[in-house]
Amino acid sequence: MSKRSTTTMTALALVCAVTVLTPAGAAYAKPDPKPSPSSSSDPKTPEDLQDLEAVRKKIDKLYHRAAVATDEYNAAEEKAADQSEQIVKLARKIAAGQAELDRLNSRAGAAAREQYRTGGISREAQFMLSGDPGGFLDHAGRAHQEQQATRNLISRLGETQKDLAKYADAASDKWKALDEGRKKKAAAKKRIEKQIKAARKIEDRLAKKERERLRELEEAAEQKAQTEWLSSGVLDEISGKASDAGKKAVAYASDQLGKPYVWGAEGPKSFDCSGLTSQAWAAAGKPIPRTSQEQWKQLEHIDIKDMRPGDLIIYHDDASHVGMYIGKGAIIHAPRPGRTVTVAGAGSMAMLGVVRPDA
Structure with missing residues (x-):
């Protein structure tokens, strides 16, 4: 088994284990503040955590706007x-x-x-x-x-x-x-x-401990959303097996794990979200539209319960993000600037729907 495949399987196991072993809502509470007399930058009250949560939402909104503009750029x-x-x-x-x-x-x-x-x-x-x-x-x-x-x-x-x-x-x-x-x-x-400059300006103003806490809040929000999605029992209904082309697409996406997100990029050294999915399916011999919005418009829509590895999950009401389903409730995607291609829970973001490139 290749190093990339091992990494994919490990990440898949983590995505599944976090949900199966932890009761919904228990592991995803906001982290308790840990005051430290020596550090004035540490959050000390619930209000501080609320402030950080507001910061997280603001940063998410800025990166979301950047993703929408990236789709427009790629379409142009x-x-x-x-x-x-x-x-x-x-x-x-x-x-x-x-x-x-x-x-x-x-x-x-x-x-x-x-x-x-x-x-x-x-x-x-x-x-x-x-x-x-x-x-x-x-x-x-x-x-x-x-x-x-x-x-x-x-x-x-x-x-x-x-x-x-x-x-x-x-x-x-x-x-x-x-x-x-x-x-x-x-x-x-x-x-x-x-948008990216504004988001980074906010992040740069945070102390190291605050940035770490912010990342914890981001992960907690994603895991909470994933748990809620899986607790609906949806995974019990998903049993589709990947097509030959789907296996090739998943293998390509897996080989890109760890590569940085760069807006407008479609490999080989970096990717944005739709650059990754479009190149993965091109490698599988099935060219698809370049942007997540066009992938949503042009590819055949599939019911979630019929989803199989290789299918693409489109996120947000404006179809501004896309990830590739790889099975066991997980996706591979290129998240946003400052992140790398990674495995995440399929339900960790607001899901718009599923499309199939080789329907």
């Missing part, structure tokens, strides 16, 4: 890539169309020069004026073919010119959309950085 990035690809295709069509137009113009020019050399008199008139009706009849078929060829040439010239105008207009529209997308991406980036 994906759209820009698609628009750029379409612009390249249109440019190739324009180049091919221009080459065809040049060739047709060259043929039309040759026909015009021929007409000039004959004094503007058509071949039919020349045959008739030659006094050789038999010769005229012999060449009538050929003259008709040349007439038809000229009409076809003029028609193709017109069509090619229309196509070029259409491609040019489409390329212009794509450029405008691309420019608009860049502005949206830049605005989303600014919002992301602003």
Whole structure:
């Protein structure tokens, strides 16, 4: 068994053991304050803990806003890539169309020069004026073919010119959309950085002991939510087995454990939440949308009781977070800035629903 697999199994065991061995509500009370005369930064009263809980909620809200903006950034990035690809295709069509137009113009020019050399008199008139009706009849078929060829040439010239105008207009529209997308991406980036900066500013103001206590409060809130989710008996109904593609996706996600969260990242050294899930399923041979919101919109929705490893759980009402279900009530996900890819309880956040990439 690989080191990553061992880590995954250990974390899974912890997620399950915490819930099974501890009565709901018992292990997740707010930690008791431990006053220390030597440290003025330690919380000393329930009010201090309440203040820290308020800080935790504020930080969560800031990181949540950053996650929403990250989804907007990733969507703009994906759209820009698609628009750029379409612009390249249109440019190739324009180049091919221009080459065809040049060739047709060259043929039309040759026909015009021929007409000039004959004094503007058509071949039919020349045959008739030659006094050789038999010769005229012999060449009538050929003259008709040349007439038809000229009409076809003029028609193709017109069509090619229309196509070029259409491609040019489409390329212009794509450029405008691309420019608009860049502005949206830049605005989303600014919002992301602003929210993360605000959250870190709050964290940096805390003393070391307060940061440790804050982390304990975060973990307690997650574990409490997980316990409440599991205490509903939902896990008893979940018995689906992973598909072959799902196993590959889970294996990929497991191999990323411990790698840092970086917004907008999709590997190989760092990930954001949807960067991890989209790359995991790409590695399994099933490309899916890049963002958690599009994963929620485009992938097939599955009832929680039918969930199987490899399925994606979408979190929050705005579908701003996603994790991969790996069985036994656990997920692998990239949580937020300052954290690493980790195993967590599937019910540790507000669950919106489940989607299946290989339905």
